[in-house]
Amino acid sequence: MGxxxxxxxxxxxxxxxxxxxxxxxxxxGLLARAEGEFAASQGDPESAINHLSRSEEIFRTYSxxxxxxxxxxxxxxxAYAKGDQQIANDKIAAALAIYRSREAxxxxxxxxxxxxxxxxxxxxxxxxxxxxxxxxxxxAISFGGAEFxxxxxxxxHYIAHLLRNSGQQVSSVDLAALxxxxxxxxxxxxxxxxxxxxxxxxxxxDAGEILDANTTKQYKHRLEDLREEIERGxxxxxxxxxxxxxxxxxxxxxxxxxxTGLGGRGRRAASHRERARVMVTKRIKAAIENIRASNxxxxxxxxNSIRTGHFCCYAPAQSGDWRF
Numbered sequence: 478m479g480x481x482x483x484x485x486x487x488x489x490x491x492x493x494x495x496x497x498x499x500x501x502x503x504x505x506g507l508l509a510r511a512e513g514e515f516a517a518s519q520g521d522p523e524s525a526i527n528h529l530s531r532s533e534e535i536f537r538t539y540s541x542x543x544x545x546x547x548x549x550x551x552x553x554x555x556a557y558a559k560g561d562q563q564i565a566n567d568k569i570a571a572a573l574a575i576y577r578s579r580e581a582x583x584x585x586x587x588x589x590x591x592x593x594x595x596x597x598x599x600x601x602x603x604x605x606x607x608x609x610x611x612x613x614x615x616x617a618i619s620f621g622g623a624e625f626x627x628x629x630x631x632x633x634h635y636i637a638h639l640l641r642n643s644g645q646q647v648s649s650v651d652l653a654a655l656x657x658x659x660x661x662x663x664x665x666x667x668x669x670x671x672x673x674x675x676x677x678x679x680x681x682x683d684a685g686e687i688l689d690a691n692t693t694k695q696y697k698h699r700l701e702d703l704r705e706e707i708e709r710g711x712x713x714x715x716x717x718x719x720x721x722x723x724x725x726x727x728x729x730x731x732x733x734x735x736x737t738g739l740g741g742r743g744r745r746a747a748s749h750r751e752r753a754r755v756m757v758t759k760r761i762k763a764a765i766e767n768i769r770a771s772n773x774x775x776x777x778x779x780x781n782s783i784r785t786g787h788f789c790c791y792a793p794a795q796s797g798d799w800r801f
Contacts, residue, residue: 506535522559574624620775632764639791758785
């Protein structure tokens with residue numbers, strides 16, 4: 478009796494248990510993994526990957542890291558058998574990242590590293606490539622041989638784009654457009670014009686004055702009315718009227734102060750460029766902090782190498798090889 482023949486009755490028994498209403502989702506994840514491994518052993522890689530994908534989804538949903546790592550290893554083996562070495566490399570790297578993040582024993586990690594190198598055809602003892610690769614809702618990241626996963630975020634998309642375009646200045650508006658499905662015209666215009674050294678193509682102006690002239694005039698008239706109400710309430714000893722009128726007076730006065738600049742000129746609402754600069758800078762810095770928590774060395778490298786502002790740029794002191 479072959480291994481597949483021996484495994485099939487056990488697999489069918491697991492199917493019966495799950496079909497009978499077993500509610501521990503870890504079991505359904507293990508069953509999906511077993512189905513995937515069985516399909517791979519039968520030479521059906523497409524079915525194997527479908528089952529393994531389901532297993533990964535279950536273990537991620539219910540935060541079962543060790544089970545997830547096992548599924549990623551099984552997926553790597555199935556991908557290798559299919560001849561897809563890139564997927565095999567990504568999955569085994571993600572599994573290694575889980576083992577390292579959970580402080581598994583070093584021999585345990587090293588044995589899996591050796592498996593990864595064997596599966597992906599690694600040769601020689603050269604430095605490991607740096608990886609910044611998106612896998613579904615996660616990013617598989619490797620730097621200096623240390624691997625980890627991060628939940629997807631807009632800041633990681635911006636960093637990946639800068640890494641791909643090392644040494645080039647990229648408008649913060651163009652970066653914002655990468656993750657903004659409601660601004661396709663920005664990306665189209667940027668791609669069509671491609672004018673280096675200028676951001677006029679992506680400057681969509683501002684939102685106009687915070688308060689227009691008519692609204693400002695009405696506010697000032699209302700302030701005069703409120704002054705009279707306050708004085709009248711004070712004369713008639715009506716503290717309720719005074720308190721209500723003063724609260725409205727202070728609120729309108731604050732609005733006028735916020736909308737008026739030097740010389741009484743009206744301030745304009747934040748420009749498109751400025752909003753993009755603030756948003757992109759904030760998200761890149763947040764992403765770097767998340768990276769620093771998992772890999773302090775890479776966090777420091779990115780903090781020192783990425784410049785943010787109206788134009789952003791990844792300019793490392795020494796060029797490196799990044800794979801995406």
